[in-house]
Amino acid sequence: MISLQPQPEVSSEDRERGLRLLVTEAIFSGGTAALTTGVILTAFALHLGASNAMVGILASAPFLAQLLQLPAIGLVERMRARKRIAVFTSLLGRLMLAIMALLAFFSGTLPLLAFLAAQLVLCGLGAIGSCAWNAWMRDLAPEDRLGTVFAKRTVWLTAISLLLGLAAALALDWTAPGSFDRDLVFAGMFAAGCVTGLISARVVAGMPEPLMPPAPGPVDLVELLRRPLRDGNFRRLLVFVASWQFAINFATPFFTVFIVRQLHFNISFVMVLSVASQIANILALRLWGTLSDRFANKSVLAVCAPAYILAIVAMAGASQFADRDLVKLWLVGLHLLMGATIAGVTLANTNIALKLSPKGAATAYVATNAIVTAAAAGLAPILGGLLADFFAARQFELLVRWSSPNGVFALPFVLTRWDFYFLIAGVIGLYAIHRLSLVEEHGEIERREMVGQLLNETRRTIRNISSVAGLRSTTDLPAALLRDARARMRQRRTERS
Incomplete structure (x- = not known):
């Protein structure tokens, strides 16, 4: 049974299993990013009839969302349960991709506003989860193997991004702009991104989390x-x-x-x-x-x-x-x-x-x-x-x-x-x-x-x-x-x- 609670002691076997899962997780999170961000996100917005102002707001969302990492520091320090924060923010955020997939079959102002709201929620939760994730990984991976472990993640992330990018290009090339087939392609990509994102959260939930040491005191962010x-x-x-x-x-x-x-x-x-x-x-x-x-x-x-x-x-x-x-x-x-x-x-x-x-x-x-x-x-x-x-x-x-x-x-x-x-x-x-x-x-x-x-x-x-x-x-x-x-x-x- 999977537990989201930190472990007072992480055995070497649990740590090795967690590091293997860390590399495996990259396949699924990389798939989500490749199918739902960057050029594909902009193309989907244009497919829904987004204005230039809407495209600009969508492009700014991932950057402005990073400002939420400041209050996220306080959240992590107070809860001291990094895996729980990372898993729940990942689950809730990736469910927004299912909403985006359904919006592929609609057009008009309301679907666009729903698309924007889903993207803002996804980016905001991702920034909060990223804060907890980074602190968690710092304690999980041994210092003498940090480079090796995260390099394997980088290789998988890069490979998945390139392969799915080419697959997306072919799928879009085979469908006419504005057609029902194009609706299906975009819906399929965001639905697949949702599924791989949920699998990623499931894999993350199976990784061990070392118990954080006692808090030294409140963090003065202003200072x-x-x-x-x-x-x-x-x-x-x-x-x-x-x-x-x-x-x-x-x-x-x-x-x-x-x-x-x-x-x-x-x-x-x-x-x-x-x-x-x-x-x-x-x-x-x-x-x-x-x-x-x-x-x-x-x-x-x-x-x-x-x-x-x-x-x-x-x-x-x-x-x-x-x-x-x-x-x-x-x-x-x-x-x-x-x-x-x-x-x-x-x-x-x-x-x-x-x-x-x-x-x-x-x-x-x-x-x-x-x-x-x-x-x-x-x-x-x-x-x-x-x-x-x-x-x-x-x-x-x-x-x-x-x-x-x-x-x-x-x-x-x-x-x-x-x-x-x-x-x-x-x-x-x-x-x-x-x-x-x-x-x-x-x-x-x-x-x-x-x-x-x-x-x-x-x-x-x-x-x-x-x-x-x-x-x-x-x-x-x-x-x-x-x-x-x-x-x-x-x-x-x-x-x-």
Whole structure:
């Protein structure tokens, strides 16, 4: 019989069983995420007739929900029953996916409002459960095996996400937009996500929970968050984080809307772009991890951040080409670039927050960084959605004309609707990069030198491919994920110390 009560003593057999279940659970939770979040969530909202403002609110929900982790800290400290909190929030949250599956067969304002309410409940409960889950896993997994265990989870999560992403692309490609078959596909995906989510909660319920030690006293959240704000260098980092998150989340949540409504491509093509971006992200993680360890996180950001912003701005170029095949190649190339560079940004952004946190106060600093990230990333898509109608009624035209004895060459450049978003994101992104230059980090090098190191690493990889060792390294992705996960686990230990 399954018990949700903490155990005063966890035997080695129970711990090993729990660690095996931890990896198994990733298959089901990864399936839920792959079938009900990201591009699929936006596509489903468009299928229901969501406005641009609604798309923006849906995109902001996961970020703003993270603010609930602050009161969740108090809940965990008071109840001291992390498994119970994680299981119940998971069960209640995943049941919202069943409601979303039923809504696939309806249209109108009320179904959309119900869809939004279900998503908000799902994200809010997920944030509360995540707080309990992280503290629980910290005590369950032995420190010397944290990297190995969570790396296996990462491998399964990645594999499931890619496989189900491709399956979803094929299913959407075989059905016509607005058809009953498309209703069935979306209903099937969210119903399957609900089932896998409930199975995930069942697996979690079978894992042992070590008993929490007695509470040392009440947690003063206000004082906890004040400390980082008194640190001048960390304040400069927070300004960069806020402006950066606002820049990228002002535009990226609307990529699906742009590609489907303005460029008139199918949702299945958007899914292919998402898969391509994920693959580039995975392959680039090892390179950025090596460079961030060898040099400084700020140096990695100085290369990745401008490249990512440039790719966002270049999305406006997709609406300038008449050749549909050229547009497809353009979008694939940009998504590969964005996938590779956002891997470096995410890794370095997390690392630099930890590195600039003084020993003994990392939790407060990282928590403040997370709050700023959630607030900026949550507000940006809401504002973007509200401004969509404003930009939809405006157009900017620029004509480049070259005259010579041989004739006249004219190149028109027209910005409409979502093109404005990409340029605005670029301007805010440039400001964020400027703010990054004011942050001080030991060991940083100039951008030009960092680019040289990047090219050297790339050339070394290409040369190795022609050798036996190089062929073997092409199958070394799981090992790379293990190493990256170990690094992340070390960061989490520092954060919680």
